[in-house]
Amino acid sequence: MMHSNYKEALYSILKKEQEISLESAQAIDESYRMIIFLQELLANMKRQIIDHQFTNESEEIEFFKIIKPQIMGKLIYYNKVYRIETSCPVNGGKIYYKYFSAELQHLKCEYKEHICNSDFYRYYRSGRTDKDHDFFKLGKINLNTGLNSFIFEADTQFSTYYDYKISRIIANELLYNYLIFKINHFDKPEMASGNGESAEKIFWTESQNALIELIYALHISGAISHGKIGIRKISMAFQMLFRTQLGDIHHAFHRMKDRAGNRTRFLDQLKSSVEQYMDKDL
Template identity: 60%
Template sequence: MEYSLQNIILEIHNQEEKILSQGKRFIDEAYEMTLYLQNLIFSVKKLITEQGFSNDAEEIHFFRTIKPQILGKLIYYNKVYRIETSCPVNNGEMYYGYFSTQLANLKREYIEHICNSDFYRYYQSGRTDKDGIFFKRGNINYHDGLNSIVFEIDPEFSTFFDFKVARIISNELLYTYLLTKINPEENPDMIIQKLENSKDIFWTDSKNALIELVYALYASGAISHGKIGIRKVSLLFQVLFRVPLGDLHHAFHRMKTRAGSRTSFLDQLKLSLEEYMDKDL
């Protein structure tokens, strides 16, 4: 098949970077990404319909990993657009109350429909022994009392459980988004907007490169003996270089699954430093 997990993640990331570079409002970014992801999933569906899968392993891989990445982001951006178009216009009490309510709703939905399910525990544990049941088409068991959404899915392009994985992905993204709305001290965008000094200090490489550096410093325990979380480490760099890094969790996931070196920026740093050292010899 033409699509692989690495290609899909890279394609979505490139589109996010392209839209972000245009300096548009987040509400406009969410709208454009919703349209883009909707078209992408239609294209992938057309490819699956025309070419099918060469074997069971390919089908399982698609419905466990590839499709949920697209659908999860689509659900996320569509929800963000709906939230942003309905929120109060200022940062006052109503504004924070609105986003606190959204977060409470998300947590309630998570408790009622996701975290207490056997499938959630199966997926989060990394098990694969039942993938042939969960991620192959035609295996839906209606005796399990499944959510009514099962009657609306296309059985040729869904196993129902791929939708559940997409919901897990979208919920994680929404949780991070809502936290930054109700905790302004952890929202890099708001801090960056308030900074007036150090405008001559800015990051000139890609955001992926900075995220790679942030995770390396966090994983090594080089900052505060490793006693502060990844969010605070990233916030330091976002404020210093005046650049929002967005969703760290999924950026890190992209790093782990990208083709070639998973530490390309750190590799280049080492090479650059060694070349610089050689100049003094």
């Protein structure tokens, strides 16, 4: 396998994430689609490596230390997000907040128990390379070090064991950021503003469909981040700001497309209101 193929694989992940984020309005759908994509990508890379092998030692080490963990780490992350989101008992309120807080606590316990105190974690975090030959080459697994029993299930043609440990570190970091966002910003907007009293005074007084219409208009026009942020993320920001739940905005938007008469009712109303206000100053 050529070295450039590795870089293209990582780029394809970023491209796919952006594509799915633009199309999907729900974390469940987004994570499921990424799981399928990453599984296929990993399977293709495995076939290529088994068929063509590595051209040299440095390429093998780079693959198992950097390339594969980036792919596997994202796969573990999206699988955890899918599991968490599909098990969530409610869409908001105290139970919702407690659910994601419990998931965060579980992640912290896992980190303390299995990751932070290990010699390998310190090796990886320090940026050392002196033992890369032992950690990231096929057939170099040393059972005398007392490795986790997972090693007996690992594919020795496509794993050095330690590539999986880095994958878990990457996945846990991504999941930590995801859970912090869910806890601090989605259901607790006052924590993001730093002023609970002022945040409570900002709320949406029009219909949910009106807000969805506005969100789609801003997204489609590229008015937010040049259109490079997905509709789901924009929707989450508005729900956080206005302390409201919008549900499945994709289905709501498609129902608007079938409206009889004016399909952009709220946007036209905004335009009319602004023009009337301008006329008062003439």
